[in-house]
Amino acid sequence: MVRKLSAIFLAMCSTQVLAAEVNIYSARQENLIKPILDIFSERTGVTVNLVTGSADELIQRLSLEGANSPADLIIAEDVGRLYRAKEAGVLQAVESPAINAIIPEQYRDSEGFWYGLTLRSRVVIYDKERVNPADLSTYADLADPKWNDKICVRSSSNIYNQSLVASMISRNGVEATEAWVTGLVANFARDPQGGDRDQITAVAAGQCDLAISNTYYFGGMLNSANEAEREAAQAVAVFFPDQNGNGAHMNISGAGLTKAAKNRDAAIQLMEFMVSEEAQAWYAEVNNEFPVRSDVAASEVLQSWGTFKADDIALEELGIHNAEAVRIMDRAGWQ
Amino acid sequence: MSSMINSLDKAPEGALSSLRSVFSNRLPTLGILLVCILLSVPVLTILASVTNNSDGVWQHLYETVLGDYVTHSLTLLVGVGLMVLLLGIGPAWLVTMTRFPGSRVLEWALVLPLAMPAYIIAYTYTGMLDVGGPLQMWIRETFDLRFGEYWFPQIRSLNGAVVMLSLVLYPYVYLLSRMAFIEQSVCVLEVSRTLGATPFKAFTRVAIPLARPAIIAGLSLVLMETLADYGTVQYFGVSAFTTGIFRTWFGLGSLTAAAQLAAVLMIFILFLILAEHWSRQKARYHHTSNKYTRLPRIELTGWKRAGAMAYCILPVLLGFVIPFVQLSLWAVDTWHLIDKESFLTLFFNSLELASITAVIALLLGLLITYTKRLRPTLATRGMVRVLGLGYAIPGTVIAVGVLIPFAWFDNTIDAWMREYFDISTGLLLSGTLVAVVFAYLVRFLPVSLNTLDAGLGKIKPTMDDVGRSMGLRPLQILRRVHMPIMRGSLLTASLLVFVDVLKELPATLILRPFNFNTLAIRTYELANQERLAEASSTALMIVLAGIIPVIILSQTISRSRPGHDAST
Numbered sequence: 001m002v003r004k005l006s007a008i009f010l011a012m013c014s015t016q017v018l019a020a021e022v023n024i025y026s027a028r029q030e031n032l033i034k035p036i037l038d039i040f041s042e043r044t045g046v047t048v049n050l051v052t053g054s055a056d057e058l059i060q061r062l063s064l065e066g067a068n069s070p071a072d073l074i075i076a077e078d079v080g081r082l083y084r085a086k087e088a089g090v091l092q093a094v095e096s097p098a099i100n101a102i103i104p105e106q107y108r109d110s111e112g113f114w115y116g117l118t119l120r121s122r123v124v125i126y127d128k129e130r131v132n133p134a135d136l137s138t139y140a141d142l143a144d145p146k147w148n149d150k151i152c153v154r155s156s157s158n159i160y161n162q163s164l165v166a167s168m169i170s171r172n173g174v175e176a177t178e179a180w181v182t183g184l185v186a187n188f189a190r191d192p193q194g195g196d197r198d199q200i201t202a203v204a205a206g207q208c209d210l211a212i213s214n215t216y217y218f219g220g221m222l223n224s225a226n227e228a229e230r231e232a233a234q235a236v237a238v239f240f241p242d243q244n245g246n247g248a249h250m251n252i253s254g255a256g257l258t259k260a261a262k263n264r265d266a267a268i269q270l271m272e273f274m275v276s277e278e279a280q281a282w283y284a285e286v287n288n289e290f291p292v293r294s295d296v297a298a299s300e301v302l303q304s305w306g307t308f309k310a311d312d313i314a315l316e317e318l319g320i321h322n323a324e325a326v327r328i329m330d331r332a333g334w335q
Numbered sequence: 336m337s338s339m340i341n342s343l344d345k346a347p348e349g350a351l352s353s354l355r356s357v358f359s360n361r362l363p364t365l366g367i368l369l370v371c372i373l374l375s376v377p378v379l380t381i382l383a384s385v386t387n388n389s390d391g392v393w394q395h396l397y398e399t400v401l402g403d404y405v406t407h408s409l410t411l412l413v414g415v416g417l418m419v420l421l422l423g424i425g426p427a428w429l430v431t432m433t434r435f436p437g438s439r440v441l442e443w444a445l446v447l448p449l450a451m452p453a454y455i456i457a458y459t460y461t462g463m464l465d466v467g468g469p470l471q472m473w474i475r476e477t478f479d480l481r482f483g484e485y486w487f488p489q490i491r492s493l494n495g496a497v498v499m500l501s502l503v504l505y506p507y508v509y510l511l512s513r514m515a516f517i518e519q520s521v522c523v524l525e526v527s528r529t530l531g532a533t534p535f536k537a538f539t540r541v542a543i544p545l546a547r548p549a550i551i552a553g554l555s556l557v558l559m560e561t562l563a564d565y566g567t568v569q570y571f572g573v574s575a576f577t578t579g580i581f582r583t584w585f586g587l588g589s590l591t592a593a594a595q596l597a598a599v600l601m602i603f604i605l606f607l608i609l610a611e612h613w614s615r616q617k618a619r620y621h622h623t624s625n626k627y628t629r630l631p632r633i634e635l636t637g638w639k640r641a642g643a644m645a646y647c648i649l650p651v652l653l654g655f656v657i658p659f660v661q662l663s664l665w666a667v668d669t670w671h672l673i674d675k676e677s678f679l680t681l682f683f684n685s686l687e688l689a690s691i692t693a694v695i696a697l698l699l700g701l702l703i704t705y706t707k708r709l710r711p712t713l714a715t716r717g718m719v720r721v722l723g724l725g726y727a728i729p730g731t732v733i734a735v736g737v738l739i740p741f742a743w744f745d746n747t748i749d750a751w752m753r754e755y756f757d758i759s760t761g762l763l764l765s766g767t768l769v770a771v772v773f774a775y776l777v778r779f780l781p782v783s784l785n786t787l788d789a790g791l792g793k794i795k796p797t798m799d800d801v802g803r804s805m806g807l808r809p810l811q812i813l814r815r816v817h818m819p820i821m822r823g824s825l826l827t828a829s830l831l832v833f834v835d836v837l838k839e840l841p842a843t844l845i846l847r848p849f850n851f852n853t854l855a856i857r858t859y860e861l862a863n864q865e866r867l868a869e870a871s872s873t874a875l876m877i878v879l880a881g882i883i884p885v886i887i888l889s890q891t892i893s894r895s896r897p898g899h900d901a902s903t
Contacts, residue, residue, distance in 0.1 A: 023849060029860040030852070031674070049849035051766075052860065056585040057845040060735060061766075064742040068749055068762050070849070084588070155572045157582050193491040193572030194461070197865040201467030205475075206482035217865065225672055226868050232467055326586035330399040335574050 083319020143183025219288030377736025423508025450881030454566030790824025
């Protein structure tokens with residue numbers, strides 16, 4: 001009994017150390033990343049170990065574990081999080097001409113601390129019957145009283161909303177942004193609740209006319225296994241705002257090399273693999289995202305929405321203004 | 336010291352001395368104290384944050400959202416508290432004291448919602464009742480209405496959260512109050528009847544007051560679980576204390592202010608617990624009569640029968656049957672999309688963690704409650720209080736409370752070993768299952784402690800004396816007097832912890848080792864991608880894995896009546 005218990009204890013304590021490996025803390029969930037990591041392992045013989053979780057918590061874990069942390073790479077689902085990781089001092093810069101040649105400048109950290117791997121846009125989803133797309137124009141216009149009681153959006157605790165507001169702060173300053181947020185909140189059709197798919201569903205059900213959503217959620221609904229969800233998605237359409245101005249708000253999922261990385265070379269090798277044509281085609285498609293490299297085609301669904309002008313603001317701006325964005329949303333009463 | 340024991344146990348000096356002799360050696364007591372201190376570290380780490388400076392974040396919180404956090408959390412507490420009392424006590428009394436069609440099945444069925452994690456029932460009901468769900472769609476299509484032209488309750492709201500939490504948490508009150516009703520001597524109730532009380536009056540004036548410690552124990556578990564809930568309120572967009580903690584931590588980037596919010600939460604709980612104790616004052620609830628006959632169950636007829644049936648079926652229907660059926664339908668729908676290979680691994684990982692934690696929590700719980708009973712010093716009682724707070728703290732906050740000391744320990748050892756032996760030990764405990772189980776213990780030991788404490792309270796000090804006078808040695812008293820009486824509590828404590836661990840998500844998520852997943856994690860990952868239907872298979876597995884212990888639990892309690900096997 002005692003022997004068995006101590007064996008269990010020892011087994012629990014062991015953190016295996018193998019020859020060629022990369023350890024990843026990933027906010028991208030297992031089913032959206034594991035298959036491509038398996039292909040990498042197969043090709044290179046490098047074992048990839050994975051812990052998934054929410055980015056903020058993984059960053060916290062990384063920073064508490066310090067120099068002894070086993071993690072080599074961190075993967076996050078929003079630039080705001082990557083910026084937080086950089087600020088928390090848990091990342092180190094990577095100098096890879098190969099990667100730099102592929103990823104456009106605005107989608108990576110100016111000092112090389114993080115790199116975007118996929119792109120998504122935060123867009124307006126509108127009801128095809130009740131809304132004339134000609135009435136839609138800019139993000140700023142969403143605060144116009146003509147949309148009173150018509151807009152659905154999720155909680156301001158959500159990082160995508162925080163990043164959207166942060167980009168407004170970067171472009172227009174705090175004061176104008178606060179006025180905009182206040183106007184937007186006044187146009188809410190209901191208290192913020194649920195996720196992005198829920199907002200789209202609410203539009204289809206008639207609770208609101210417009211929803212603010214990330215593109216891949218809409219793409220996922222169009223491809224959904226659930227018939228009701230597909231039907232809901234077919235009742236609405238996507239609108240890319242600000243096409244005559246700065247362009248639609250963009251965000252990334254991306255990766256950074258940790259300061260504690262013990263398997264630096266293998267980790268960089270993996271990052272390079274992730275931006276290869278092959279990996280990009282799969283990695284972007286599995287979650288209906290836009291590839292970060294322009295020479296890889298987006299999925300059919302995404303292509304069907306046509307081309308659009310993307311905002312080319314340096315994404316680190318969204319991280320810089322994140323905390324201010326939260327304060328503004330608190331003051332404006334965006335739950 | 337001895338006078339303290341006297342006042343606490345109302346036993347003459349020396350009555351417990353024999354048993355106490357087991358603990359007279361200071362070493363085991365000190366050892367237990369040490370374990371308690373270790374387990375208190377996460378909670379104390381958070382409490383200690385109160386003195387830190389949070390750079391004006393509080394000013395911002397106070398001016399904007401703090402009022403909402405407080406009122407919403409209080410509304411949740413009051414709403415859930417009232418609802419679980421309503422759903423828990425009445426059915427417990429009815430299935431224990433009366434007979435009506437289905438009452439035997441309901442005895443255990445009423446516990447089933449315990450196997451249903453709150454966030455899963457919230458997802459499920461949202462899927463059914465939300466504006467885009469099948470029910471509202473049906474209403475719109477059938478009556479040719481548009482949204483807003485008919486009334487329908489908003490499921491994702493503060494009230495919705497109250498209902499969801501109540502539906503899965505009431506079994507705590509049901510279980511513990513039923514246990515208390517079963518153990519009550521019929522004599523007391525018969526006396527009240529001969530004094531002219533109606534059965535209802537006997538229930539409200541005698542049975543409920545006698546069961547009060549048990550009801551309060553169940554209620555406090557419910558309230559703590561409510562305060563710690565993050566999944567439901569977050570999904571419903573309700574800004575409560577827990578969601579506020581995360582928003583402050585990540586959104587405002589202030590771990591200090593977030594920890595302080597958590598500390599405020601804990602101090603509030605501590606205050607509630609003390610208030611309850613104070614109101615109970617010195618009153619003890621030992622049963623004075625030992626005459627146990629078989630419970631005279633009243634056969635209900637007519638409208639009373641129909642009423643009792645409806646009252647007892649409703650909680651099971653809403654808290655278990657409906658969400659279970661919906662989950663099953665989704666699971667059938669999406670089965671072809673599910674990665675079946677990893678299914679068994681997930682299942683066994685969940686079971687392994689739950690069993691290990693349940694066993695350790697039981698053993699620690701026993702040691703601690705006995706120490707508290709036999710050596711109720713200020714230190715032991717204080718420690719038990721602090722340990723008890725873990726249940727009210729959101730799992731993620733506990734996880735950070737575990738990460739901080741573990742990482743510190745690992746890094747200190749590593750630095751020391753490097754300096755003196757030139758060996759790097761790396762992280763010994765962080766990122767292992769030891770850290771995960773440790774966090775579970777911090778969070779769920781209170782469940783074990785509460786249950787065991789209530790069980791031990793049933794053993795009158797005089798029973799020890801009787802045992803002694805019959806020549807039993809202290810350990811024999813433990814085995815032959817305490818064990819039979821405590822058996823139900825032991826099982827209850829370990830099964831409750833088992834089911835809680837099965838459902839646990841946030842601490843597992845942040846502390847677990849590489850390549851290790853559980854059912855709860857897989858469910859969460861899919862649900863978090865807003866693919867509820869695909870999440871249903873693993874959600875169902877959690878529920879199914881939890882059902883068996885829950886049924887065993889219920890059976891144990893049915894049999895826990897003293898003299899259950901004896902014929903009258």
